[in-house]
Amino acid sequence: MVVSTKSAALVGLDVFTISIEVDTINSIPQILIIGLPDTAISEAKERLRLAIKNSGYSFPASKVVINLAPADLKKEGSNYDLAMAIGILIKEGVVKEFDNNKIAFLGELSLDGSIRPVNGVLPIVCDLNRLGIEKVIVPIENLEEASFIDDIEVLGAKNLAEVVEYLNKNIDLSILKQNIDSYLKLKEDYPIDFCNIKGQLRAKKALEIAAAGAHNVLMSGAAGSGKTMLAKAFVSILPPLNKQEAIELTKIYSIAGLLDRKNPLITKRPFRSPHHSSSPIGIIGGGSNPKPGDITLSHRGVLFLDEMVEFPRTTLEVLRQPLEDNIVTISRAAISVTYPANFILIGAMNPCPCGNLGDLKKPCTCTEFQINRYKARLSGPLLDRIDIQLKIQRLEDKELLEEDKNIETSKKIRQRVIKARNIQLERYKDEGILTNSELNSKLIKKYCKIDSDSKKFLEQAINRFSLSARSYDRLLKVSRTVADLDNSIDIDISHIAQALQLREN
Numbered sequence: 001m002v003v004s005t006k007s008a009a010l011v012g013l014d015v016f017t018i019s020i021e022v023d024t025i026n027s028i029p030q031i032l033i034i035g036l037p038d039t040a041i042s043e044a045k046e047r048l049r050l051a052i053k054n055s056g057y058s059f060p061a062s063k064v065v066i067n068l069a070p071a072d073l074k075k076e077g078s079n080y081d082l083a084m085a086i087g088i089l090i091k092e093g094v095v096k097e098f099d100n101n102k103i104a105f106l107g108e109l110s111l112d113g114s115i116r117p118v119n120g121v122l123p124i125v126c127d128l129n130r131l132g133i134e135k136v137i138v139p140i141e142n143l144e145e146a147s148f149i150d151d152i153e154v155l156g157a158k159n160l161a162e163v164v165e166y167l168n169k170n171i172d173l174s175i176l177k178q179n180i181d182s183y184l185k186l187k188e189d190y191p192i193d194f195c196n197i198k199g200q201l202r203a204k205k206a207l208e209i210a211a212a213g214a215h216n217v218l219m220s221g222a223a224g225s226g227k228t229m230l231a232k233a234f235v236s237i238l239p240p241l242n243k244q245e246a247i248e249l250t251k252i253y254s255i256a257g258l259l260d261r262k263n264p265l266i267t268k269r270p271f272r273s274p275h276h277s278s279s280p281i282g283i284i285g286g287g288s289n290p291k292p293g294d295i296t297l298s299h300r301g302v303l304f305l306d307e308m309v310e311f312p313r314t315t316l317e318v319l320r321q322p323l324e325d326n327i328v329t330i331s332r333a334a335i336s337v338t339y340p341a342n343f344i345l346i347g348a349m350n351p352c353p354c355g356n357l358g359d360l361k362k363p364c365t366c367t368e369f370q371i372n373r374y375k376a377r378l379s380g381p382l383l384d385r386i387d388i389q390l391k392i393q394r395l396e397d398k399e400l401l402e403e404d405k406n407i408e409t410s411k412k413i414r415q416r417v418i419k420a421r422n423i424q425l426e427r428y429k430d431e432g433i434l435t436n437s438e439l440n441s442k443l444i445k446k447y448c449k450i451d452s453d454s455k456k457f458l459e460q461a462i463n464r465f466s467l468s469a470r471s472y473d474r475l476l477k478v479s480r481t482v483a484d485l486d487n488s489i490d491i492d493i494s495h496i497a498q499a500l501q502l503r504e505n
Contacts, residue, residue, distance in 0.1 A: 003090040006104040006133065007083035008124045009075055012290070012337030013251060015127035017104070019069040020080065022087035027063035033084075035068030038076040038289075047109050048085050055113035055160045057094050064088060074334060076289050078108035079118040082137070085109060085160055086167070095167050103135040104128055105163070106142070113160040117141040117261070123251040125149050137163055140174060145254065145264035147176040148247065180243055183265045190236035194410045197233060199395045200226055206502050208413050210388050211237045212420035213436035213481030215474075216323065216345040218308070218383070221392030222359040227348035230392070231304045234346060235271045236410035238301070239418045245300050248340070252299060256292045270301035276310040284318045290330040290337045295322050298343035308347035309377040316382055319345065323385040326438065342438075345386065349378075359394060387437070387474045388502040420484040436480045441473060448476040450491050457493050461500055475499050 002023045009016045031045040052059050066084055068075050083105035089095045106124065107115040121142040128136055129152040136154050138146055143156030155173035157163045165171045194204060203219070207230060210217045219227045241249070249266040253259045259266075272294045274283060285293030295303055305311060322328045326342040351357035352371045357364040366374075383389070424435050431443060439447065450458070462472060476491070478499035483491045
């Protein structure tokens with residue numbers, strides 16, 4: 001008689017239940033695993049044999065056939081080990097009957113029978129209840145990560161023997177329930193606070209607007225003008241994560257294998273700063289088994305590209321579609337996965353190859369041809385997707401040496417950002433978006449209405465600066481954010497003028 005256990009497969013962020021069917025044949029003792037397993041699953045044969053033996057149980061003296069259903073779905077990873085071992089032990093009569101349609105098993109087996117942690121436990125546990133599973137047994141090291149989900153019972157086990165004894169109703173397994181709100185308390189431990197940055201009041205105001213509306217920013221300025229420091233401080237003025245965003249981010253980092261076992265919940269908005277030698281796959285994600293790239297790991301946070309023009313053109317151009325759609329779809333011959341990619345892009349660059357163009361102290365040694373070729377590394381369509389484009393000036397000696405006692409802290413700026421974000425949350429509660437930067441053309445017409453005087457002002461701006469349709473839309477979205485920070489229901493000329501001043505390149 002065929003016995004069956006349940007496990008789960010991850011394809012991107014989608015979860016599928018996997019039925020693991022086990023039967024034996026009177027033949028030479030061996031294990032045959034079928035159902036499109038990858039190398040890690042195929043290599044489980046000896047792990048299963050030795051884990052069962054070293055846990056004190058006998059292995060079948062016959063041919064064991066294990067089928068992973070559905071057979072047309074590619075199975076990857078080692079999280080099926082535990083479910084396969086339990087199936088074998090049910091077949092051997094070691095494990096008594098239980099409702100195998102209501103319980104799932106996740107975990108990799110060591111040769112001694114202990115259960116090793118696996119990636120992607122949180123997204124799997126989140127969706128298993130929806131798929132009809134009531135209980136999940138996970139490695140003890142993954143228990144804390146999975147304990148934030150309320151709708152399903154999660155149990156942690158150290159080894160195979162514990163699971164067998166639990167299923168035979170001889171012992172209880174570890175259960176942990178965590179209060180997610182206690183993890184989400186904001187801690188003031190950012191490496192750089194805005195009060196640590198002297199001067200640059202105009203740049204700070206621009207970044208406040210960017211944070212309030214989740215707008216993309218490009219900063220151009222001489223070396224040493226403070227671009228990198230401003231970018232690193234930017235994350236400290238973003239609003240704290242809510243419960244939904246924290247779970248969403250933790251799912252992504254769990255899949256990528258980047259989750260800290262000691263801190264199983266992502267509680268701060270991510271700040272990713274890849275090196276300019278990064279490949280398009282490193283930025284966008286991919287591989288034969290597609291994994292999240294930096295743009296997905298920056299979801300709900302910041303992707304900072306320092307020395308942006310030094311990135312290969314092909315790497316920069318892959319950002320265009322995610323910046324527009326807030327998702328990235330990675331297609332391969334056998335699989336297509338979609339990951340979220342709703343991030344704030346902050347780019348920093350020098351104004352010219354020598355870095356001194358526009359500097360009041362150091363003369364530029366570049367020719368006009370060199371300057372134009374240097375700036376042309378950023379394509380027009382990519383620049384069109386960056387709402388705020390700033391020129392950062394080096395601090396004067398007086399600004400550098402003087403102590404400014406009235407300088408604002410990140411906490412004070414963040415309070416204004418949170419207030420503006422709350423206005424947007426209320427405004428867009430029925431639209432399925434969170435911030436002004438996510439407005440499409442239809443919603444721009446609905447929520448960014450302007451009076452006749454403002455329209456005339458905008459017409460002049462379009463003609464003078466040769467704005468594209470996309471630039472026009474983004475100008476209105478930034479104007480909407482400026483109005484929100486000003487606590488204004490309507491967008492007026494002053495808001496549009498301020499938004500125009502933030503497009504200097």
